[in-house]
């Protein structure tokens with residue numbers, strides 16, 4: 001998200017931009033993501049809002065189900081999500097493709113490679129790559145996600161700054177694990193789900209599924225509570241085994257979803273985690289999106305933060321003190337959304353049966369509550385305040 005969005009803003013200002021992506025092709029996986037408040041304004045400034053709105057998922061209903069699939073309660077999505085104004089919800093892959101398509105003609109994309117070393121000198125940043133030839137750039141922006149390698153190479157997590165040849169001793173501050181893991185993958189839509197999100201809770205586990213139509217594939221999410229696991233982040237087979245272990249025999253459609261896991265080409269697995277750094281740039285090297293400030297998928301704000309950051313950085317990069325100004329403008333907004341993300345991660349997976357009963361009871365009674373709109377409005381108010389906590 002963040003890389004192509006920044007490329008879009010910079011290209012308009014006349015920069016020659018190179019985007020380096022480790023994966024062999026564009027990563028179009030993922031569930032539906034919200035773009036709210038300032039995120040919407042950023043999309044408008046970037047000139048792709050209308051295209052994004054055209055692929056809004058158009059969610060109609062959210063349904064909680066029992067082990068045997070019988071509904072516990074169903075509520076209209078508009079009510080429960082409390083969407084406002086021009087806010088949209090799109091498949092992450094669709095938005096990713098829009099940003100890529102908008103930039104592909106005059107931005108250089110290098111797939112299947114990654115930065116191996118950075119050397120910030122007076123005339124630019126000298127970069128070596130794992131595969132390609134060494135090059136020099138005026139600026140390097142790490143938009144490489146939660147586990148950013150650029151962050152580690154630049155040693156920005158130390159807060160003491162970084163200069164050529166002095167990266168040793170800064171250490172690698174890992175993301176803060178928020179007590180759960182999330183996986184997203186697509187499956188055949190055997191349930192014929194049509195713009196409905198179906199959710200099934202067990203103690204410490206959550207399965208959800210969504211599809212944009214009865215003949216479109218379904219996206220499945222599986223979240224389980226766990227202490228930090230020492231697994232290899234590059235070992236997809238091991239991650240799939242973890243998901244199978246956690247969800248086999250859980251009930252509802254979990255086993256059928258798991259049967260499609262090995263065939264899923266868009267498997268995503270990561271910890272619910274946050275990244276908080278004392279600073280986002282040093283010299284000519286900066287960080288953007290999750291690499292700088294991942295609020296965790298539980299926040300529902302990661303995409304908006306990445307888009308707003310891309311827009312703000314796209315306006316300031318290249319100006320004297322531009323990277324510092326980008327951080328000064330973004331910090332209060334990011335801090336508010338990080339706080340929301342931490343709270344939501346705690347609530348995402350119910351701890352025990354009592355919590356599930358309480359949640360189901362809330363869904364059932366809300367349907368008949370005479371002031372249900374106001375109740376939802378109040379619950380979501382802090383999220384909306386955070387989503388709009390920057391003027392751009």
Ligand SMILES: Cc1cc2nc3c(=O)[nH]c(=O)nc-3n(C[C@H](O)[C@H](O)[C@H](O)COP(=O)(O)OP(=O)(O)OC[C@H]3O[C@@H](n4cnc5c(N)ncnc54)[C@H](O)[C@@H]3O)c2cc1C
Nearest residue numbers: 001002021022030031114144145149289290297302303306
């Ligand atoms: C496949 C996928 C599915 C996702 N699904 C969801 C979801 O369902 N719900 C949700 O809330 N969030 C999801 N996320 C995270 C979400 O996209 C981000 O939180 C948010 O959009 C911020 O975007 P970002 O560009 O900063 O990071 P990301 O979207 O994570 O993008 C980072 C990119 O950098 C690439 N990369 C990583 N390391 C390197 C490296 N060393 N060199 C070069 N490139 C590198 C990655 O392959 C990726 O394409 C997903 C991310 C990915 C990659």
